[in-house]
Amino acid sequence: MISSRSRLPRHDDELPNELVELARRIAALPPEYQTDLEDPFSQVVESVRRRRRILGVVQEALSQLRLDIKYLMFDLDMTKRERDELLAE
Template sequence: MAQPHSIRPTDAATVPPELQELAAAIQSLPEPYRVQIEPVLQRVIDGTRRRRQILSLVQDALSELRMDMKYLLFDLEATRRERDDYRRQLEQLRQGE
């Protein structure tokens, strides 16, 4: 006899409410139907969890990229200021000759 699959309490936070409702509805089905549908539901839940993890990783990577871009722009501006200062100094030296 197959053991009924239910959403574990730790999963409830990562599973959308609609899937939680669907899991509850499947639990009320007669066992022959439930046994057929539960593996499919579990694959959907696993896929949803993987997509959320991937989305979280992508969001973290984007945040890091944004921060890196800010540092690069800051560095670029500082480099431009230094270049301009050196050009001014060089022109002053040339005029002084």
């Protein structure tokens, strides 16, 4: 795993296995190579995390939109029913 003195971000369950493996391989490199790769790797990790957060927000918004549409369809059906009842009177 990533050594304790490495400045690479610690991996967790939110990172793809490929990034975890890349971090492990970077940590196994000599220190001079690790230093060159730490910043680009950190940027990729942040990008993956940001995309996951954005995906979560989009999924939540879609769920809310689906619920709103169900309420609107119900309201439309009730309005049509009320109209039909008034026309029948």
